[in-house]
Amino acid sequence: MNPIVIESLHKRYGAFEAVAGVSFEVPAGSICGLLGPNGSGKSTTFKCMLGLTQPGAGRISIAGGPPRPAMFDEVAFVPERSALYDRFTGADHLEMARRAFRAFDMPRAKALLDLFSLDPKKRIGKLSKGQRTAVGLVLAFAARPRIMVLDEPASGLDPIHQxxxxxxxxxxxxxxxxxxxxxxQIGQVERAADRVVVLKRGRVVLEGDLDELRGREKLVEAVFAAPVDDRRLRDDARIRRFERRGSMVRLYVHADPDGVMRDVGALGPVSLALLDQNLEELFFSAVEEPRPATLEVG
Amino acid sequence: MPGNFNVDPRSGVPLYTQLIEQVKRSIAVGALLPGERLPTVKQLAVDLTINPNTVARAYRDLERDGVIETSPGRGSFVRDGDLVQTRKTLTDVAAVALEAAVRDARAIGLDKAALQALLARIIERWYPHGDGQ
Known part of the structure; x- marks a missing residue:
């Protein structure tokens, strides 16, 4: 079984449905980027995974079982705001981690402090937001975990430390x-991740192997000299999203791009292009609201 | 490290496809020689700052296509390709570049006859002495 398995996760805060049926898995050796606008359910998903909050429904398996104290031998969590002791120094935190975690690697922790240009003698209360993030990362990476959960791990860090x-x-x-x-930071995710899960209002709107998505998701752009009958394209299962602006038609294709190119080509466009989609473009087309009313012209 | 690979995560092309292309190109132009050892999966992932699974997948495909061979514990090596294999690799590399060019020409509305005439002129310019170089 994969180290991280989330199945039909639901979590409600009063009337607000924060997570509404999220499922994904992360195999060993894989980096999964969880993307989505603020309030889309990312942090709530993490909280459920770590046992910080009780899910409404669904199944979570972390290191072969539900969230439980014993899993923290293998799991490291870096929250968006690390829970650190303001009056203690970086070195104090390393010492606490060494006592708490069996596998904690002290020489590595010291090397990592250095890597992030952190002064071990400085109190946490005196550190900037980025430096606090860095201390949280040092503690996580020095524990050599089998599973890592990182909420905005690069927030506040300069480009070198990112x-x-x-x-x-x-x-x-x-x-x-x-x-x-x-x-x-989509740029980070598209470099390091091999899988992505995109959330919108608590639901998964795009998910999969990142290279497969790159290979499969295409944009077909066609310009027509005269109005054409495009009704068939609007209902085409291969087309995820249809936009028309004047004489230009944009088709977001998620299957058989060559076939779609042939079919659109048969309608006699004056120009026809098949464009690759990078993760940023995929992200925006997945989370954007449909806007047919403002795009329909002619 | 033999060959200086580089991938562009911002392009919409799968990273493992980019990597396969670059290995083939390096072999085609002689930057990677038969028998030469490739970096390990981990090494190349760290060097390029990309996911190790992506590199592993590219190596698997290259091995399946007979471009490289991997022996457990020793690493991955460029295979002693026969002439046919080398020709095929060269053709693969050229095909990718030509596909993109033809796709662009079509996108800006060039018709087939015009494109064929244009290609014939370009070929004539680069191969002025007929079949040879």
């Missing part, structure tokens, strides 16, 4: 760690 986080993630994945991370 790059260091990416390198650490790649190394951990190469060592077999299963990693799930949320990030607003």
């Amino acid at each position: 790059r260091a986080v990416l390198d650490l993630l790649i190394e951990a994945a190469a060592a077999g760690c299963a990693i799930v991370l949320s990030s607003h």
Whole structure:
């Protein structure tokens, strides 16, 4: 069984449905990017995975069982705001982690403090937001976990230290760690992740192997000299989203792009292009509201 | 490290496809020689800052296509390709570049006859002495 398995997860806060049927799995050695606008359910999903909150329904398996105290031998969690002791120093936190976690690697922790340019003698209360994030990351990576859950791991870090986080993630994945991370920085995710899950209002709107999505999801752009009958294209199962702006038609294709190209070509466009979609474009087309009314012209 | 691979995560092309392409190109132009050892999956993933699974997948496909061979514990090596294999690799590399060019020409509305005439002129310019180089 995969180290992380989430099945039909639901969580409601009063009338607000924060997570409404989320499912995904993360195999060992995989980095899964959890993306979505603010309030789409990312942090709630993490809280359910770690036992910080009780799910309304669904099944969660972390390291072979439901969230439980024993899993923390193998699981490291870096929350968006790390729970650190303001009056203690970085070195104090390393010492606490060494006592708490059997596998904690002290020499590595010291090297990581150095990597993030952190002064071990400085009290946490005196650190910037980015430096606090970095302390949380040092504690997580030094524990050499089998599973990592990271909520916005690069927030507040400068570009050099963001790059260091990416390198650490790649190394951990190469060592077999299963990693799930949320990030607003799509550029980071599209580099390091091999899988993505995109949430919108608590639901999964796009999910899968990132390279498969890159290979499959295409944009077909056609310009017509005269109005054409495009009704058939609007109901085509291969087309995820249809946009028309004046004489230009944009088709977001999620299956058989070559076949769609042939069919659109048969309608006699003056120009026809098949465009690749990077993760940012995929993300926006997945979370954007449909806007047919403003796009319909002619 | 032999060959200097580089992938562009921002392009919409699958990263493992990009990597396969680059290995084949390096072999085609002689930057990677038969018998030469490729970086390990971990090494290349760290060097390129991309997911190790992506590199592993590219290596698997290259092995399946007979471009490289992997022996457990020793690593991955460029295979001693025969002439047919080398020709095929060269053709694969050229096909990718030509596909993109033809696709672009079509996108801006060039018709088939015009494109064929244009290609004939370009071929003539690069192969002025007939069949040879």
